[in-house]
Amino acid sequence: MIPGSMIPGSMIPGSMIPDRMIEVLEAATANTVQDIGRTGFAPIGVGRSGAMDPVALQVANMLLGNATGAAAIEIQVFPFAVRFTTDTAFAITGADSEPRLDGVPLPPWWAAPARAGQVLRLSPPRDGARSYLAVAGGIDVPAVLGSRSTHLRSAFGGFHGRALEHGDMLPIGPAAQPAMTLGAAAPERPVGPVLTVQALPAAEHDAFPQSAREAFWSAEWRITAQSNRHGYRLSGPELGGGDGFNIRSTPILPGVVQVPPGGAPIVQMSDANSAGGYPKIATVIGADLPLLGQARLGSRVRFAKTNYEAALAAEQAVRAYLARVQRTIGLFRRNGAPG
Numbered sequence: 001m002i003p004g005s006m007i008p009g010s011m012i013p014g015s016m017i018p019d020r021m022i023e024v025l026e027a028a029t030a031n032t033v034q035d036i037g038r039t040g041f042a043p044i045g046v047g048r049s050g051a052m053d054p055v056a057l058q059v060a061n062m063l064l065g066n067a068t069g070a071a072a073i074e075i076q077v078f079p080f081a082v083r084f085t086t087d088t089a090f091a092i093t094g095a096d097s098e099p100r101l102d103g104v105p106l107p108p109w110w111a112a113p114a115r116a117g118q119v120l121r122l123s124p125p126r127d128g129a130r131s132y133l134a135v136a137g138g139i140d141v142p143a144v145l146g147s148r149s150t151h152l153r154s155a156f157g158g159f160h161g162r163a164l165e166h167g168d169m170l171p172i173g174p175a176a177q178p179a180m181t182l183g184a185a186a187p188e189r190p191v192g193p194v195l196t197v198q199a200l201p202a203a204e205h206d207a208f209p210q211s212a213r214e215a216f217w218s219a220e221w222r223i224t225a226q227s228n229r230h231g232y233r234l235s236g237p238e239l240g241g242g243d244g245f246n247i248r249s250t251p252i253l254p255g256v257v258q259v260p261p262g263g264a265p266i267v268q269m270s271d272a273n274s275a276g277g278y279p280k281i282a283t284v285i286g287a288d289l290p291l292l293g294q295a296r297l298g299s300r301v302r303f304a305k306t307n308y309e310a311a312l313a314a315e316q317a318v319r320a321y322l323a324r325v326q327r328t329i330g331l332f333r334r335n336g337a338p339g
Contacts, residue, residue, distance in 0.1 A: 020088065020172040022135060024164050025119065026081035030228070033139050033158035033170070034270075036069035038147030042251060042274040049149035049157065052076075052130055052229060052270050052293030056094035058322055059184055060134035062329050063091040063111035065177030068322075070138030071148035073164070075131045078124040082133070084114040088172060089136040089179030093186070095128025095294060109186050113179040127191075128294040137173035151271060153230065182329060187321050194220055195295055197288040198306040198314065202256060202280035204247065212239040212259075216281055220300045221265065227297055229271040234301070238263030239281070249277040255284040257303070267292065287314035 036057065037050020051057040051074055058068040073082075078097060084090075091111035092099045099106045100121050106112060114120065122131055141148050141159050150158025159168060190196060205213065221234040240263050252258070256268045258278035267284060268276075270293070282303060284292060295301060306314075 019085065020137065020140075020174075021085040021169045022088075022172060023083045023085060024081075024166060024168040024170070025083055026079055026121070027164045027166055027168070028077035028080075029163050030077050030152075031073065031075045031080060031164045032150035032152065032162075033071050033141055033164070034074040034149045035071040035138075035147055037149055037270065038145050038157075041145050042253075045274050046145060046154075047151065047272050047274050048254060048270065049147065049151045050270050051132065051149075053094050053132070053290040055187060055290045055318060055322065056130075056132045057134070059109065059325055060091040060093040060111075060132045061138070062322075062326050063093075063109075063182050063184060064089055064134055064136045064179075065175070065333065066134065066136065066138050067176075068326075070134065070173075071141060071158075072132050072134035072139060073170075075122060075133060076129055078122055080131075080133075081119060081121040083119045084116060085169075086116050086172070087114070088175065089113050090120065091134045091182075092122070092131060093134075093184075094131040095125035097122035097125045097131040099131075107183055109184050111180065111182045113181065129296045130294060135172050136175035136177075136179055140171040140173035153271060177333065180333065182332060184325055184329070187318070189291060189294075194300045194302055195291060196302045196304050197292055198285045198311065199255075199257065199282040199288075199303045200285060200306060200308065200311060202283045203250070204279035205281050207279065208239065208259070208281055213281070215239060216265070217303060217305055220302055222300050223295055223297055225297050229269055231269050231272060232267040232292070232295075234265045234267065236264070239265065247277060247279060249275045250280075252276045252280070253283075255286065255289050256280050257282040257284065269293065285311040285314055287311070287318045 034051045037048040061068050061070045093109045096108035144157045155161035215237045219236045221236040224233045226233040254272045258266050260278045
């Protein structure tokens with residue numbers, strides 16, 4: 001993972017307009033306000049939520065000088081369009097949705113100033129599933145249990161606990177730094193017809209029949225249309241073994257792969273339940289969850305068995321990438337800041 005060059009450009013002063021908003025002009029179901037997620041509430045049955053691709057969300061905020069966990073818009077159904085009601089700055093990361101500001105194309109993983117009245121449009125991406133629109137100052141919706149993330153099933157957090165709709169007016173927080181035109185290369189991510197993600201054997205892994213274990217690790221799985229932010233339902237060989245388990249509900253987290261009685265695995269994603277009773281065959285490592293978060297419905301995935309040491313090394317690589325991006329952005333901000 002190598003950060004790309006950061007390109008300094010024009011600056012605009014902060015807006016003096018008191019009502020800082022962006023207006024949703026075009027939106028389909030399932031586009032929501034998300035931040036880095038809420039933690040510490042699993043014991044009372046509240047899951048994490050948060051961005052499906054937290055790396056993309058953090059870089060978008062870095063480009064704007066926001067706190068890395070500030071709330072942004074996660075777009076997974078396109079087209080999507082907003083109008084800025086105030087002078088501000090924005091950043092687009094994640095899947096390349098060919099952003100256009102008043103019809104002018106912008107590069108992916110890019111931050112730029114916007115003037116009041118300008119319209120930003122995003123189109124269906126060629127690759128990847130989710131784009132992130134961050135705004136200088138962050139989307140300033142109320143925090144619920146320490147997070148501004150939307151949890152659709154529970155109808156709380158985000159913008160009134162629901163997906164965004166035409167006409168919604170989203171408040172923007174005060175910008176911490178002047179707006180700049182900056183770009184960052186996306187992290188290196190695997191390409192190809194089949195996505196491979198690393199996973200660790202989970203609690204009930206060895207209780208599955210050997211044939212089921214071998215099938216799980218060797219098969220190509222397809223992400224079915226019955227998938228969403230709660231979990232990815234996979235189609236492939238029926239693993240079996242789920243009928244023979246008699247276990248109590250136990251805590252689960254995003255990345256856990258459960259096998260219900262029907263034998264088709266479910267990968268828990270950002271809106272995962274906090275507990276579940278289906279047996280757990282594997283857990284996708286945290287460093288690879290953003291890759292899975294960018295996988296489209298109908299795409300194929302393999303699970304590569306790994307170990308704890310390799311999982312830690314992968315996590316450290318992601319942190320190192322984010323740290324390099326943050327340092328490089330800081331360098332250009334210092335050199336390009338008004339004197």
